[in-house]
Amino acid sequence: MISLLIATRNAHKTREFAGLLGPEFVLEDLRSHPHLAEVVEDGATFAANARIKALAVSRQLPGLVLADDSGLEVDSLGGAPGVFSARYAGLGATDEANRRKLLAELAKRGPDAARTARFRCALVLARDGHVLAICEGSVAGEIVRQARGSAGFGYDPLFQPNGLSETFAELSPVVKNAISHRGCALTKLKPLLPAGDIPK
Numbered sequence: 001m002i003s004l005l006i007a008t009r010n011a012h013k014t015r016e017f018a019g020l021l022g023p024e025f026v027l028e029d030l031r032s033h034p035h036l037a038e039v040v041e042d043g044a045t046f047a048a049n050a051r052i053k054a055l056a057v058s059r060q061l062p063g064l065v066l067a068d069d070s071g072l073e074v075d076s077l078g079g080a081p082g083v084f085s086a087r088y089a090g091l092g093a094t095d096e097a098n099r100r101k102l103l104a105e106l107a108k109r110g111p112d113a114a115r116t117a118r119f120r121c122a123l124v125l126a127r128d129g130h131v132l133a134i135c136e137g138s139v140a141g142e143i144v145r146q147a148r149g150s151a152g153f154g155y156d157p158l159f160q161p162n163g164l165s166e167t168f169a170e171l172s173p174v175v176k177n178a179i180s181h182r183g184c185a186l187t188k189l190k191p192l193l194p195a196g197d198i199p200k
Contacts, residue, residue, distance in 0.1 A: 007067035012153035046122035054126035070121035137184025
């Protein structure tokens with residue numbers, strides 16, 4: 001069994017990692033460490049923010065730390081919400097508030113505005129304040145005109161991946177994980193995780 005600390009307090013994200021990694025991994029996240037201060041994510045890219053989180057947490061807690069930063073980029077919004085995806089409607093914004101703002105911003109651009117978009121994910125693996133690996137993944141699709149589906153979280157009910165007629169929130173976890181931005185990034189990272197393959 002491989003122990004891995006996920007540098008998040010988002011239970012949805014931790015559950016998704018558990019499904020992606022499988023039973024050979026024992027996961028915990030920052031909800032088990034409420035004494036740790038929130039990490040200020042002020043990087044300009046997903047990879048920069050994931051690196052900030054991974055290093056900050058791995059300097060305070062032992063073992064392997066995996067940090068994720070991910071979000072949605074919409075072409076007609078100039079790549080927004082991007083690194084501000086989780087707080088698009090303001091600090092502490094709910095998923096629903098962020099989705100409402102996204103649809104409102106697209107509506108301002110008229111009915112013919114391009115709705116092409118992509119989810120991006122950057123994963124950074126660290127231990128003892130040192131980066132061990134950085135892997136990224138993405139999935140392209142489009143923003144639907146109204147939310148559909150009750151699975152997933154964040155912008156999942158608004159994002160329909162290319163080649164499918166369902167949104168991420170309408171897909172089963174198995175199907176979503178097979179094609180998602182987080183799944184793609186983790187596919188690259190997972191071969192580095194077994195004990196012995198990671199530098200001491």
